[in-house]
Amino acid sequence: MAANHDLTYGSYLILDELLTLQRPRSAPVHADELLFIVVHQASELWFKVILHELDGLVAALGGNDPLAALTAVTRLNALMGIVASQLGALETLPPQRFAEFRGYLGSSSGSQSVQFRAIEAASGLRDDHFLKALEEQGPMPEAVRRALARPTLQALFEQLLSAQGVTLDAVYSAPGPSVLFLVAEGLLEYEQAFARWRFLHVQLVERIIGPITAGTGGTLGTRYLQRTVGQRFFPNLWDVRTRLYAGHSPQTDAS
Numbered sequence: 001m002a003a004n005h006d007l008t009y010g011s012y013l014i015l016d017e018l019l020t021l022q023r024p025r026s027a028p029v030h031a032d033e034l035l036f037i038v039v040h041q042a043s044e045l046w047f048k049v050i051l052h053e054l055d056g057l058v059a060a061l062g063g064n065d066p067l068a069a070l071t072a073v074t075r076l077n078a079l080m081g082i083v084a085s086q087l088g089a090l091e092t093l094p095p096q097r098f099a100e101f102r103g104y105l106g107s108s109s110g111s112q113s114v115q116f117r118a119i120e121a122a123s124g125l126r127d128d129h130f131l132k133a134l135e136e137q138g139p140m141p142e143a144v145r146r147a148l149a150r151p152t153l154q155a156l157f158e159q160l161l162s163a164q165g166v167t168l169d170a171v172y173s174a175p176g177p178s179v180l181f182l183v184a185e186g187l188l189e190y191e192q193a194f195a196r197w198r199f200l201h202v203q204l205v206e207r208i209i210g211p212i213t214a215g216t217g218g219t220l221g222t223r224y225l226q227r228t229v230g231q232r233f234f235p236n237l238w239d240v241r242t243r244l245y246a247g248h249s250p251q252t253d254a255s
């Protein structure tokens with residue numbers, strides 16, 4: 001393919017548009033609002049990539065391709081780590097400074113993030129809490145509808161196991177690791193990476209607005225978020241561990 005000599009770094013990345021999309025609402029502009037906006041926008045960009053990679057994971061699991069599934073889930077875990085680490089930038093936002101521009105955010109809230117809800121739906125959250133949170137925001141967005149129409153990641157992994165002719169218990173009791181074992185552990189790591197984001201986020205929220213201040217989205221704030229940390233995408237991957245220990249009574253000299 002011939003090189004396009006008109007293309008520059010800026011025009012390829014459409015930076016002239018991208019860099020005009022950070023528009024603080026505070027007046028006069030608060031010095032910390034740019035950071036607040038950029039961390040959210042960057043997170044949404046990563047959510048976009050995560051949703052794309054989830055499509056790849058769904059295709060690999062559904063297409064009976066364990067190696068492709070392992071590749072996809074490994075990348076997803078790297079992406080979740082990036083999104084979580086970005087929250088660290090906002091830990092430098094002191095509460096009194098956030099209070100100075102929080103009023104300008106109106107009723108906007110991270111809980112209205114369509115891509116976050118689509119990631120949850122694609123990953124397997126279908127419970128009442130999740131569907132209620134969606135209903136409160138009006139008609140179901142297309143990205144979420146599409147994710148809800150697919151089987152959960154757990155169901156797709158079970159499908160892969162049966163296509164490979166094994167059970168989850170067999171994968172975990174085999175003497176050596178297998179690709180299927182690595183996929184299972186990768187999925188569990190994804191669950192934990194997601195929970196780590198939730199935990200770091202709730203810690204950030206408590207640090208900035210305190211334990212009982214309501215959120216701009218109208219929830220109980222910290223107390224609401226704390227309840228979401230324990231949500232699970234892969235109950236079966238936790239249950240298999242319990243079964244491994246069932247019948248083993250603890251030794252008196254072991255911890």
Ligand code: HEM
Pocket residue numbers: 039040043044087090093098109110111112113116133201204205208209214215216217218219220221222224225228
């Ligand atoms: C100053 C920093 C932040 C504060 C004080 C904050 C506060 C909150 C609060 C109070 C909620 C609960 C919903 C509500 O009533 O508003 C919430 C939810 C949420 N926030 Fe943040 N947030 C911050 C940073 C972020 C960042 C950087 C992201 C990245 C995208 C984010 C994404 C979300 C999401 C996705 C939810 C929904 C969580 C769920 O329902 O499980 N937040 N946030």
